Amino acid sequence: MADGLSNVYHDLLDGSYDCVDRIVLNGYDNLLDALGGRRFARRIRGYAKAHQIPVIDCGAGERKHNIAEEHLKTTKVKRGLFLVLVGRAQARVWDVGKNYHIEAKKPMPYVNHYSFHILDPDWGHITIKSVAILRFPRR
Numbered sequence: 001m002a003d004g005l006s007n008v009y010h011d012l013l014d015g016s017y018d019c020v021d022r023i024v025l026n027g028y029d030n031l032l033d034a035l036g037g038r039r040f041a042r043r044i045r046g047y048a049k050a051h052q053i054p055v056i057d058c059g060a061g062e063r064k065h066n067i068a069e070e071h072l073k074t075t076k077v078k079r080g081l082f083l084v085l086v087g088r089a090q091a092r093v094w095d096v097g098k099n100y101h102i103e104a105k106k107p108m109p110y111v112n113h114y115s116f117h118i119l120d121p122d123w124g125h126i127t128i129k130s131v132a133i134l135r136f137p138r139r
Contacts (some may be wrong), residue, residue: 039133041112048084051056053077058087068117083117088097091131 047054054071060065064085075082090108097103113129118126 044084044114048081051081053081053084055084055086055127058085060088062087064115068115068125071117072119075119077119079119079121081116081118084116085117087113087115089113 045055047053056067058067061089064087068083069102071083088110091111091113093105093109093111094102095105114132116128116130118128120126
């Protein structure tokens with residue numbers, strides 16, 4: 001039996017929804033998947049610094065949710081963004097190859113994955129994840 005969310009968005013969903021504590025939405029944002037990846041990173045860090053929001057670069061294997069839970073215990077933020085975690089992992093990156101065909105880069109490059117940890121009065125601790133891909137124009 002499908003849940004209410006799956007019923008409402010049936011035509012837009014691929015697969016099933018069977019987790020009680022999270023909603024996963026995959027989307028594409030061409031502003032993040034373009035030459036703006038470096039600008040995106042710089043603006044995140046600038047915004048966080050201006051608002052005293054910690055940005056932590058995480059190493060491989062670190063449990064980001066555990067790091068966020070520890071910061072949640074001491075944060076003075078009652079509503080809104082309280083932490084940004086940055087990790088590096090492989091991701092599919094598309095590029096224009098020979099003969100102007102769109103091709104996936106091989107091997108898959110490592111890119112920054114951002115986890116924005118937010119406090120909401122109704123939902124509690126929310127995490128929004130995003131990937132900004134750096135690309136350099138061909139010469």
